[in-house]
Amino acid sequence: MARIGILTGGGDCPGLNAVIRGVVRKGIEDGDHEFVGLSHGWAGVLEGQGRPLGREETAGLLPRGGTILGTSRTNPYRDGGDGTALVSAAMERLGLDGLIAIGGEDTLGVASRLAADDVPVIGVPKTIDNDLAGTDYTFGFDTAVQIASDAIDRLHTTAESHDRVIVVEVMGRHAGWIACSAGMAGGAHAILVPEKPFDMGALCDVIRARHDRGRRYSIIVASEGAVPAGGGLTAREDDLDEFGHPRLGGIGAWLEREIEEETGYETRMVVLGHVQRGGTPTAYDRILATRYGVGAIDAWDRGERGVMVALHGTQIVTVPLSEALAAPKLLDPQLYDAAEVFFG
Numbered sequence: 013m014a015r016i017g018i019l020t021g022g023g024d025c026p027g028l029n030a031v032i033r034g035v036v037r038k039g040i041e042d043g044d045h046e047f048v049g050l051s052h053g054w055a056g057v058l059e060g061q062g063r064p065l066g067r068e069e070t071a072g073l074l075p076r077g078g079t080i081l082g083t084s085r086t087n088p089y090r091d092g093g094d095g096t097a098l099v100s101a102a103m104e105r106l107g108l109d110g111l112i113a114i115g116g117e118d119t120l121g122v123a124s125r126l127a128a129d130d131v132p133v134i135g136v137p138k139t140i141d142n143d144l145a146g147t148d149y150t151f152g153f154d155t156a157v158q159i160a161s162d163a164i165d166r167l168h169t170t171a172e173s174h175d176r177v178i179v180v181e182v183m184g185r186h187a188g189w190i191a192c193s194a195g196m197a198g199g200a201h202a203i204l205v206p207e208k209p210f211d212m213g214a215l216c217d218v219i220r221a222r223h224d225r226g227r228r229y230s231i232i233v234a235s236e237g238a239v240p241a242g243g244g245l246t247a248r249e250d251d252l253d254e255f256g257h258p259r260l261g262g263i264g265a266w267l268e269r270e271i272e273e274e275t276g277y278e279t280r281m282v283v284l285g286h287v288q289r290g291g292t293p294t295a296y297d298r299i300l301a302t303r304y305g306v307g308a309i310d311a312w313d314r315g316e317r318g319v320m321v322a323l324h325g326t327q328i329v330t331v332p333l334s335e336a337l338a339a340p341k342l343l344d345p346q347l348y349d350a351a352e353v354f355f356g
């Protein structure tokens with residue numbers, strides 16, 4: 013039997029609660045483990061803020077969006093601090109044998125550093141952006157794609173009624189997974205992703221060619237991290253989080269202005285923003301999140317530490333945290349090539 017702390021860090025994501033439920037239910041049934049829910053990511057660990065999590069506390073969580081534990085972008089290693097000593101001391105105060113950290117590159121980056129210092133930790137990959145290496149999919153991505161493609165469907169009819177260009181800005185800091193998938197599902201006429209700096213002239217040519225064919229409206233989907241070739245934009249570099257990431261946003265507004273100026277066609281932009289992270293997870297994400305929760309306890313019971321649960325094909329496996337964090341998983345060029353067939 014072990015006493016394990018669970019935390020959720022970074023941006024919230026549909027399916028976090030389903031992971032928590034999966035961990036606790038599997039842990040109670042199989043190993044008779046005890047669980048402590050830590051508040052607001054690494055902040056709750058450092059402050060020793062935890063509460064018991066059992067069957068009762070996790071009942072009804074499967075379809076619930078957000079995270080019952082709260083989240084933050086707190087970094088225990090901020091400003092060169094000795095994060096390992098801080099976390100270890102907090103774990104001792106809370107009587108914890110180990111941690112299950114549910115998060116993306118930053119939260120799991122901390123977990124990886126802790127693991128390198130022999131702190132017993134297991135990671136669960138979370139991000140709507142789907143840009144974590146080591147796994148085929150992160151939970152939350154499917155929900156974000158569904159929300160964004162529903163929105164794109166709706167934008168088609170209003171764009172068409174008004175003969176407008178509509179730019180849809182979606183999340184995706186380093187990688188264009190959401191833009192490409194939602195754009196493909198929603199029949200976008202061009203998709204802009206961080207991996208492929210775009211040519212403004214070529215984009216306007218695509219829009220003009222549509223108008224010339226009598227298709228007098230266009231839907232352009234852009235990742236928040238998309239950039240024009242040769243620069244010219246835009247990110248809000250003034251506002252850094254504790255992991256040093258700037259707050260993105262701005263590509264939609266920039267494109268709205270530039271497209272209208274260059275083509276003369278009336279243009280509007282929509283930033284889907286945090287709508288993509290809110291609300292109930294899709295059935296796919298509920299299942300994946302549950303399997304990750306169960307898989308994290310299976311890994312713990314096998315004695316694995318310093319690993320992340322992952323999906324390879326249809327199987328839940330584990331990979332070393334260090335491997336998963338080495339570099340972001342960028343958009344599969346084959347997926348973009350297939351989407352590109354339908355541009356214009």
Ligand code: F6P
Nearest residue numbers: 023139140141183184185236260
């Ligand atoms: O979770 C990753 C992400 O969705 C990025 O795509 C986005 O840049 C970021 O979160 C924004 O998060 P917040 O505004 O909550 O800091």
